[in-house]
Amino acid sequence: MSERKPLRSQAWFGGQDKDAFIHRSWMKNQGHPDDVFDGRPVIGICNTFSELTPCNAHLRDLADYVKRGIWEAGGLPLEFPVFSTGESNLRPTAMLFRNLASMDVEESIRGNPVDGVVLLTGCDKTTPSLLMGAASCDLPTIMVSGGPMLNGRHQGRTLGSGTDVWKLSEDVRAGVITPQQFAAAEAGMSRSAGHCMTMGTASTMGCFVEALGLALPENGTLPAVDARRRRLAQLSGRRIVEMVREDLILSKILTRQAFENAIRVTAAIGGSTNAVVHSLAIAGRAEIPLTLEDWDELGRDVPTLVDLMPAGRFLMEEFCYAGGVPALMTRISHLLHTDAPTVTGQSVGENIAGASVWNDEVIRPLDNPLVAHGGIVVLRGNLAPRGAVIKPAAASPELLKHRGKAVVFDNIEHFKSRIDDPDLEVDETSVLVLRNCGPKGYPGMPEVGNMALPKKLLARGVRDMVRISDARMSGTAFGAVVLHVAPEAAAGGPLGLVRDGDEITLDVEARILRLEVDDAELARRALDTVAQPATSRGGYERLYIDHVMQADTGADFDFLVGKRGAAVPRESH
Ligand code: FES
Helix, strand or coil: CCCCCCCHHHHHCCCCCHHHHHHHHHHHHHCCCCCHHHCCCEEEEEEEECCCCCHHCHHHHHHHHHHHHHHHCCCCCEECCCCCCCCCCCCCCCCHHHHHHHHHHHHHHHHHHHHHCEEEEECHHHHHHHHHHHHHHCCEEEEEEECCCCEEEEEEEECCCCCHHHHHHHHHHHHCHHHHHHCCCCHHEEEEEEEECCCCCEEEEHHHHHHCCCCCCCCCCCCCCCHHHHHHHHHHHHHHHHHHHHHHHHHHCCCHHHHHHHHHHHHHHCCHHHHHHHHHHHHHCCCCCCCHHHHHHHHHHCEEEECCCCCCCEEHHHHHHHHHHHHHHHCCCCCCCCCCCCCCCCCCHHHHHHCCCCCCEEEECCCCEEEEECCCCCECCCEEEEEEEECCCCCCHHHHEEEEEEEEEEHHHHHHHHHHCCCCCCCCCCCCECCCCCCCCCCCCCCCCCCCHHHHHHHCCCCCCCEEEEECCCCCCCCCCCCCCCCCCHCCCCHHHCCCCEEEECCCCCEEEEEEEHHHHHHHHHHHHHCCCCCCHHHHHHHHHHHHHHHHHHHEHHCCCCCCCCCCCCCCC
């Protein structure tokens, strides 16, 4: 029988020397008896709880259930806080801080006496930031999502987070509803603990990590307030202790096959475009070769089966009650690596073996998909030499092949000051172009790519137009929106060369995004154009602008790519 690997935590808590005394003695101020330091696995619970991140505000409660499971399995749970990147409050954009949070996670894990970690996440950026940091350390790791809110309900109708904000706010601008009616919907939309319950980025990432095999089955869909989520947290606590004993480190699960499964599941659920940029960053940390092209190729033949907002009709509660991710995976099992390992200790195929679909309206059969070819399309052309993305399922089909005249906005303030100008030369065939909203340009690549439509067109009933930017958009948003144009304008990308009235061709089926201006003219314009990253006030913003990479490689910092492991040979005393 092979010898069990010595526990990492024993380098702190084992032995009888001065350093061991220090490590144990100070921990005993929390009331721990001697025997908890006797060689049992120490599990860090990495918690993104914050009252300023409302989607994660219930995670202290969930952590208690994780702890129960860890104690039951013979481990020692130690909870610690990390930077919580809340989407709804953080300015100028939570994405600016994803990489900062990942650094916090990585160093907190590496610097502390833990043998394994439970990652407690919820809101959009909290999931990728924790996984990026953990991947660079590569200890046994399991994820527990906070789960979605219950369906929004207001005045007899169902409301979806984000998606209905965009719809209702356009209705106000179009004069269809009053500002008072708009405000009255606030409490009804967010009426329980949890994250956005549309298939936005948080739900997408919760399902993504389940498909990666990094969370227990049903992690993606169980509502935050469903008692079964507490059960899942407790079982995850038990399981991480076993994973430490089995030396089931993150890199044994986070393989190329796991990413391929997760990309296909994202296509089948109609997941957020933000999953693209996050997955590329996570893969970079895990040293798994993954490209933008993989998203197009792997998702191309996958039908979108899950009929959820923003592309479809239902919300996460219905997806859960219909069987969730395991049931969905049975429907596309022919497209998956069912032999891929997972945190349960079993393969994907074994995990989903007993799953059934309970509602064919929500998880549709293969012969009646919501969208025949789901997935995220990667566009190329002289306007996006390193690529851009669009989610066809969320766009008006008639705009997927379109040629129109550009109306250009140099930055978000320029956009806001002009979009409702009655004299703006724009009609429903125009292409709205927004630049300087990429990683370096904003800075932080905010979710402003789904630009609001001009008021005068809204009043005429127009609800979708082709929009192009180097920004991202909320996963809860919809429209013919081309995003993540790389390189961004502030890094010298051709988006900076577009002028009002230039013709632009979008052809999603042919994967083309082209500025109909000849090369000689573009070269002339380039001589007059100075691409400039955002000016910074110094501090973290300076670090970000200097080191952030472009969207096509995940917008991570160049110096964070890769694994650095968990070893720390030096002591502080
Ligand atoms: Fe947190 Fe949507 S704002 S998940």
